[in-house]
Amino acid sequence: MExxxxxxxxxxxxxxxxxxxxxxxxxxxxxxxxxxARGQSIDSVFTIVYAGRTMKATxxxxxxxxxxxxxxxxxxxxxxxSSAEARKKYYQIKRKVIKVYPYAVLAGERLDSLNMRLxxxxxxxxxxxxxxxxxxxxxxxxxxxLRKLTRSEGQILSKLxxxxxxxxxxxxxxxxxxxxxxWTWAATGSFYDISIRQPYDPLANxxxxxxxxxxxxxLQDGSLKKRVRFYERPLGKRR
Numbered sequence: 001m002e003x004x005x006x007x008x009x010x011x012x013x014x015x016x017x018x019x020x021x022x023x024x025x026x027x028x029x030x031x032x033x034x035x036x037a038r039g040q041s042i043d044s045v046f047t048i049v050y051a052g053r054t055m056k057a058t059x060x061x062x063x064x065x066x067x068x069x070x071x072x073x074x075x076x077x078x079x080x081x082s083s084a085e086a087r088k089k090y091y092q093i094k095r096k097v098i099k100v101y102p103y104a105v106l107a108g109e110r111l112d113s114l115n116m117r118l119x120x121x122x123x124x125x126x127x128x129x130x131x132x133x134x135x136x137x138x139x140x141x142x143x144x145x146l147r148k149l150t151r152s153e154g155q156i157l158s159k160l161x162x163x164x165x166x167x168x169x170x171x172x173x174x175x176x177x178x179x180x181x182x183w184t185w186a187a188t189g190s191f192y193d194i195s196i197r198q199p200y201d202p203l204a205n206x207x208x209x210x211x212x213x214x215x216x217x218x219l220q221d222g223s224l225k226k227r228v229r230f231y232e233r234p235l236g237k238r239r
Contacts, residue, residue: 079213093156094214098223100149100157101215103142105227108164110137111172112231131176154194159208160215162200164227169196 048057050066057066081087114134121127149157162168167175169189173196174182189196202212218224 090210090214093210094218096150096153096156097160097211097214098218100153101160101218101224103146103157104160104164105225106141107138107161108227108229110134111165112229114176116231134176151193154189154192155198156211158189158194158196159198159200159211168199 045056045058047054048064048066049055050057055066055068057064059065079090081090111134114130117130118127121130146154146157158169161172165172170182170186173185186196200208202208215224219226
């Protein structure tokens with residue numbers, strides 16, 4: 001029976017797995033620059049043209065201080081392996097993450113569209129119809145390909161759906177369908193050694209931490225494209 005993710009991969013983190021270095025440095029410098037010493041005063045933010053660029057500025061004790069918010073640049077650790085077997089396991093998980101993450105992104109984007117639609121519908125009948133259309137889309141778009149996934153790929157996908165939507169697969173089914181459907185899907189998943197109740201928690205779970213590290217490296221080098229959420233609503237709100 002295939003494990004969902006290896007408990008011991010041999011991957012040795014040398015530092016924090018994800019450090020937004022430029023943004024942290026800029027924020028610190030910016031805060032220091034704008035923190036008034038004793039007797040100083042800071043006026044409102046305004047716009048100026050500096051070195052041919054339109055940018056923000058702040059007046060500090062009569063001096064105009066231009067500033068700009070830099071894009072985030074993430075620095076991730078280069079994996080270090082304790083053995084050839086550890087290296088093999090790492091790249092096996094990497095292939096699975098690269099394979100299933102686009103499905104989690106599409107499901108999340110479609111869920112954003114559904115939530116946007118539900119917020120303007122007035123009747124339960126129209127809302128239920130919108131939810132059924134969402135389910136039909138998922139079945140038509142994903143089912144043939146999802147059937148080809150291995151059990152470990154299915155578990156990783158379940159975790160990444162939680163990452164992209166803020167809800168576990170079980171919570172999604174319970175919220176947009178009903179508790180009985182969620183329980184039925186959970187029982188079916190457990191038959192295939194896939195838990196749709198497990199949350200994605202890279203801070204507490206070593207397997208999820210490894211997946212998060214792999215995912216962020218792939219997003220940084222362009223192997224994967226990060227999802228941009230275009231609609232937010234209170235998670236788990238019943239309709």
